[in-house]
Amino acid sequence: MDPYIKKFSEISIGDLVETGGKNASLGEMFTQLTSKGVNIPDGFAVTSTAYWYFIERNELRKKLTDVLSSLDTVSFANLSDVGAKCRGLILNAHIPDDVQQSILEFYHALKGKYNREIELAVRSSATAEDLANASFAGQQESYLNIKGEKELLDACLRCYASLFTDRAIKYRFDHQFEHMKVALSIGIQTMVRSDLASAGVGFTLDPETGFRNVVYLTGSWGLGENVVQGAVNTDEFYIFKPALKNGKKSILSRKLGNKAITMVYATDKNSVSPTLNLQTPEEKRKQFILTEKEIEQLAKWFVLIEEHYQKPMDIEWAKDGISNELYIVQARPETVHSQNTKRTLLKEYTITEKKPILTKGVAIGKKIATGIARVLNSPSESEKLKEGEVLVTGITNPDWDPILKKAAAIITDKGGRTSHAAIVAREVGAVAVVGTANATSLIKDGEIVTVSCIEGNEGFVYEGAAKWEEKVTDLTNIELPDTSTMYILGDPEKAFELAMLPNNGVGLLRLEFIVNNSIKAHPMALVHFDDLKDEKAKKEIAELTAGYEDKEKYFVEKLAEAIAIVAAAFYPKDVIVRMSDFKTNEYANLLGGKQFEPKEENPMIGFRGASRYYNERYREGFRLECEAMKVVRNEMGLDNIKLMIPFCRTVEEGKKVLDIMSQYGLHRGENNLEVYVMAEIPSNVILAEEFAEIFDGFSIGSNDLTQLTLGLDRDSSIVQELFDENNLAVKRMIEMVITKAKAAGRKIGICGQGPSDSESFAQFLVEAHIDSISFNPDAMLHGMENIKKAEYNLVMGKIV
Secondary structure (H helix, E strand, C coil), X not given: CCCCEEEHHHCCHHHHHHHHHHHHHHHHHHHHHHHHCCCCCXXXXXXXXXXXXXXXXXXXXXXXXXXXXXCCCCCCCCHHHHHHHHHHHHHCCCCCHXXXXXXXXXXXXXXXXXXXXXXXXEEEEEEECCCCCCCCXXXXXXXXXXXXXXXXXXXXXXXXXXXXXXXXXXXXXXXXXXXXXXXXXXXXXXXXXXXXXXXXXXXXXXXXXXXXXXEEEEEEEECCHHXXXXXXXXXXXXXXXXXXXXXXXXXXEEEXXXXXXXXXXXXXXXXXXXXXXXXXXXXXXXXXXXXXXXXXXXXXXXXXXHHHHCCCEEEEEEECCCCCCEEEEEEEECCCCCCCCCCCEEEEEEEEECCCEEEEEEEECCCEEEEEEEECCCHHHHHHCCCCCEEEECCCCHHHHHHHCCCCEEEECCCCCCCHHHHHHHHHCCEEEECCCCHHHHCCCCCEEEEECCCCCEEEEEECCCEXXXXXXXXXXXXXXXXXXXXXXXXXXXXXXXXXXXXXXXXXXXXXXXXXXXXXXXXXHHHCHHHXXXXXXXXXXXXXXXXXXXXXXXXXXXHHHHHHHHHHHHCCCCEEEECCCCCHHHHHCCECXXXXXXXXXXXXXXXXCXXXXXXXXXXXXXXXXXXXXXXXXXXXCCCCEXXXXXXXXXXXXXXXXXXXXXXXXXXXXXXXXXXXXXXXXXXXXXXXXHHHXXXXXXXXXXXXXXXXXXXXXXXXXXXXXHCCCCCHHHHHHHHHHHHHHHHCCCEEEEECCXXXXXXXXHHHHHHCCCCEEEECHHHHHHHHHHHHHHHHHHXXXXXX
């Protein structure tokens, strides 16, 4: 048995000391998962034994020790000089002949499997005899597209030298590892020609929130280095694990990145760099890098890898442009969220005063920070950044690691959710806004900025020091009340995070926010796209729906994906989706909307809600809404979705809506489909028994019920002081509908601000035995406390 070489087929995770973390992981997957269909590029490892032999034969131990002992461990001013001297010693040394012979022998054996010249990936994999758990991730170099014996041996020598990169030396010092106890194994494997296809990274959880029920994939055209560095705006995919296992349509969402550049290999061997970036052709920018089948295939492999290691994983993948096959090229444990199985502290931030926006990008970390901006061009300027300042730069790589730990916040021109800056920011608990495109040109060195990532998936950089409030809630002992407490939700981007807090599901998911922010076009304008008279709107819709020949499909896919994200986040808890409830003036503001909407004097009580769904003016738009619901419930298996009909004036109208839903394939009772009705019109209350015969439940819309009971326009500032949910007439209407719903055996809930604003209103609802109360996310915890007090008072009252 060769002491210097181990084939991947002979390596397991137990071989960390000999092969390092990277090679041990590759070998483990090769031996354990290829039989389950996971493609791992074949190869072998040059062991740590070979490295120590190389060090001793070249009498390098003392020389390296002497150089390293001169390191200034206070300011690290001479770090680059020390690193360069160490690397020079290695590069001027000679790999022993017998080690070279072993490397070439196994290389030719590997090449023999393919009967052709092969390209190689030569990767560094650091290890340590008494530090088997040290990962040393990202500290050493890898060399790609290596061909022939000479290039291979040269790459191996450069791998040895990379054990002494400046960042690796600093990493070992920071983690108190002895330099001369750390060895290097070299991984030599067949090259996946992703330069001719695509590559990327992914996680077996949501990297931002730690939500466990999804796989997150991202990637771009060409070599994966652009993705890792964050040099491109990538395609992003979320895949729902339960649907994947059940054979259902599992892709929750797909986001198209612009993928402006493509990294390929330089054909000129005299080139300064072995790779170069080309401008991505326009048609490829508008094309997803993977098919649905490929996305699901990768996600299945990710889940297999996670199940094998029994922990969340951070995984690199690549597609070979010659064979069109997918491969897993690296896997390591995810380190940020994997240790936190349950949230115990909730930090909520509210900006009370802010100045103009300087720039914006992808938000990393749900935090906010203020500090002096330092615009740096390279890690060599690290001394300019003081502890607690804000780092502003174009792009980061592992050379920046020693610097990033000092920053209160990180802002980059380039980058995405899985870029180097984003990953490090999560690990060190910093806030980051990446991929701004223009931060280094718009932010002045030395000016004070505020970095905010508390406003959704988009992060903002504000001029000056903003004022904000921070509220910390201990979730350890929070118990849900007996009355179901649910969310009112409009923004799917918040779903994963909110689902991890105490809740009973979503009592109201509003489609209007999704249509406004994700779809933007009027559904009838998509149905009748060719007949649009507004040329400006037609052009905007064409740009918006680029890649969709069928404009209707655009609406269905976008709406289905947004709803699916929420349904998956809370699965298997109920998510009650209210079908669209725009008023005509609001619909008219959508792209192309004016052509399809009448002008009304009082849209609040005009052509809205159920009346639209069977009317020829909107019937086809409602069909698209139903198509989206069918995709989510039937194809994706998210049957925790319940549907709700708003502003249903009469029982006859309710029957018409249910009939047209059936025509569009949504049959009440089929596949456990429940259809609720909003109780927001006095007729819903007076005829609650009749409505209960055709609907499965009620949700009280207290805002509309209040305005229609008291006969006032809730949008009128003149009569605003009369608008009061606590008014006796309103409370009697609410009490009546709860009593009637209960008598009919139907569930009934309420959506509104009242129960969180008013303890007495919460007490009234609990005493009336309402089933559920839904709150806006910012009012959830306070509302929960009001309900618990009300339940306690009710029990105490019965005892008394």
